[in-house]
Amino acid sequence: MADKIGVVRTAVDAWNAHDRDRYVTGYEPDVTLHGFPAGVDDAATLGDFFAGFWTAVPDARLELGDAFEAGDRVAARLTITGTHEGELMGVPASHRPISVELITILRFSDQGRIAERWNVADFLSMLQQIGAIPTAA
Secondary structure (H helix, E strand, C coil): CCCHHHHHHHHHHHHHCCCHHHHHCCEEEEEEEECCCCCCCCHHHHHHHHHHHHHHCCCCEEEEEEEEEECCEEEEEEEEEEECCCCECCECCCCCEEEEEEEEEEEECCCCCEEEEEEEECHHHHHHHCCCCCCCC
16 A cells, blocks of 8 residues: 555645646546535546646645544645735735645545545635635724
8 A cells, every 4th residue: 555645745746846747646537526616526627726726826835734644544734825926716916925724635545546535725714815805804
């Protein structure tokens, strides 16, 4: 069985290099995705989603915090940082820094690739950071 947290670290490295093709190799082509926008439903569309994100946030970085492995699953805490320099989720460039916390749970296939992913990200905070949504008074 593959080193699952090692697969996650490799994916983080590929994400930080903005290398779409290398990033999606850690996923089964027909991966089941939860917590992503409509239309992001397999490895190819996940790669497209992040390629668009990297265009909007060209200095985007992903930091792996805690990661725990149990059976065929890994749970991880991650932080995305960068600067909003292009249209993101319909919001024009604000040139503001962003920091987004997320938690993800990954289920691995017998081949050592991610077969299913559950994702929870603080996109409300990100939209507030780029000025799309007002912050509470």
